[in-house]
Amino acid sequence: MEKLKIAIQKSGRLHDESLKILKDCGISINNGKDQLKVNASNFPLEIFYLRNGDIPQYLRDGIADLAIIGENLLHEKGEDLSIQKRLGFSKCKVSLAIPKHSDYKGVKDLDGKQIATSYPNTLQKYLDKHNVKANIHIINGSVEIAPNIGLADAICDIVSSGSTLFKNNLKESDVILRSEAVIASSPSLNPEKQNLLDKLLFRIDAVLRAENTKYVLLNAPNNRLDEIIKILPGMKSPTVMPLAETSWSSVHTVIQQEKFWDIIDELKSAGAESILVSPIEKMII
Numbered sequence: 001m002e003k004l005k006i007a008i009q010k011s012g013r014l015h016d017e018s019l020k021i022l023k024d025c026g027i028s029i030n031n032g033k034d035q036l037k038v039n040a041s042n043f044p045l046e047i048f049y050l051r052n053g054d055i056p057q058y059l060r061d062g063i064a065d066l067a068i069i070g071e072n073l074l075h076e077k078g079e080d081l082s083i084q085k086r087l088g089f090s091k092c093k094v095s096l097a098i099p100k101h102s103d104y105k106g107v108k109d110l111d112g113k114q115i116a117t118s119y120p121n122t123l124q125k126y127l128d129k130h131n132v133k134a135n136i137h138i139i140n141g142s143v144e145i146a147p148n149i150g151l152a153d154a155i156c157d158i159v160s161s162g163s164t165l166f167k168n169n170l171k172e173s174d175v176i177l178r179s180e181a182v183i184a185s186s187p188s189l190n191p192e193k194q195n196l197l198d199k200l201l202f203r204i205d206a207v208l209r210a211e212n213t214k215y216v217l218l219n220a221p222n223n224r225l226d227e228i229i230k231i232l233p234g235m236k237s238p239t240v241m242p243l244a245e246t247s248w249s250s251v252h253t254v255i256q257q258e259k260f261w262d263i264i265d266e267l268k269s270a271g272a273e274s275i276l277v278s279p280i281e282k283m284i285i
C-alpha cells in the first residue's frame, strides 16, 4: 500500500507546531530517540525529519511528497513547488533593515551597498525589481549583527516581533514578503498519493476551522428569542431548545472567536443569560 512521505523540520521554529497539527489530525507518531524517519501507526504516512533549508530539493526530487515549511523558503528555493494549504502559524516577514539612525529614503539608497542575508535569491529578486545593484553577503545566521561589525550596510532577514532588530539598533525599511507555515507538495504525486493527500487536507481543514471557532450556549427569554438569534452569526440557524423553566430557551451555536467579544454586549442587552463558551476540537462542514 502507498504511503505519503512528509518532511518536517528536524528541530527549530516549525518542529513542534508541525507535529502538533499532525497529532490534531488524529495521526499517531511514536518517535524513537534520534530517529530521522518514522511511520505513523494509524495513517499511511511516513515522517522524515530534515533540515529546513534542504526540504525544497527533497520535494523536487520526489523523495518527499509533502512538507511543512515556511512560505519564505518557497520564495527562496522552491518557486516551482506548489502550496496545498496555509497553516496559520510561524507568521513572519522577510524584510530589509538598516541602522536605526540612517537617513533612508528608499531601496535605491542601497545601490552599491553591502547587504547581509540568508535569503540571497529573495533579496536579489527584490533588488532586480527595483533596478538596484548591491553586493550580497550570504551568512547563515545572526544576520542582524552584520551592520554592527562593519560587514554590511543593511540586512535582509526574517522579522517577526521586531525585537531582534530593536536589540541590534536596526529598523525595518522594506517588507519584501509575508510568510506563514504551509503544506507544500512535490510536483508529481500519483493518484493514490493524491487521494491520501486529499484525506489529510480534509482533516487539516477540520482542525484549522475549529481553532478559530467557539461553541456558544446561552439562555434566552422566549419573548426576545428572535432578537437574540439575529445577533448570532452562526454556521446555519442556531439550535433552540426549551428550558425546564417555561418562557426560557437554551440557544446553541458556533461563532468565530474574533467576533465573540463584539457581540457579547449586544447579547446581554437583548436579555441573554448564563452564556457559556467552549472550544471546538474539529469542525466538519
Ligand SMILES: Nc1ncnc2c1ncn2[C@@H]1O[C@H](COP(=O)(O)OP(=O)(O)OP(=O)(O)O)[C@@H](O)[C@H]1O
Residues within 6 Å of the ligand: 009, 010, 011, 012, 013, 014, 050, 051, 052, 053, 054, 069, 070, 071, 072, 073, 090, 091, 092, 158, 159, 160, 161, 179, 180, 181
Ligand atoms: N522569528 C520568527 N517568527 C516566526 N517564524 C519564524 C521566525 N524565524 C523563522 N521563522 C519561520 O520558521 C522557519 C524555520 O526557521 P528556523 O530558524 O527554525 O530554521 P532555519 O534556520 O531556517 O533552518 P534549519 O532547519 O536548516 O536550521 C523559517 O523559514 C520561517 O518560515
Ligand SMILES: O=P(O)(O)OC[C@H]1O[C@H](OP(=O)(O)OP(=O)(O)O)[C@H](O)[C@@H]1O
Residues within 6 Å of the ligand: 013, 140, 141, 142, 143, 144, 157, 158, 159, 160, 161, 162, 163, 164, 165
Ligand atoms: O523579529 P523577531 O521576533 O525578533 O524574530 C526574528 C529573528 O528570528 C529568527 O532568528 P532565530 O531565532 O530563528 O535564529 P537563527 O538566526 O539562528 O535562525 C530570524 O532569523 C530573526 O533573527
Ligand SMILES: [Mg+2]
Residues within 6 Å of the ligand: 013
Ligand atoms: Mg531562524
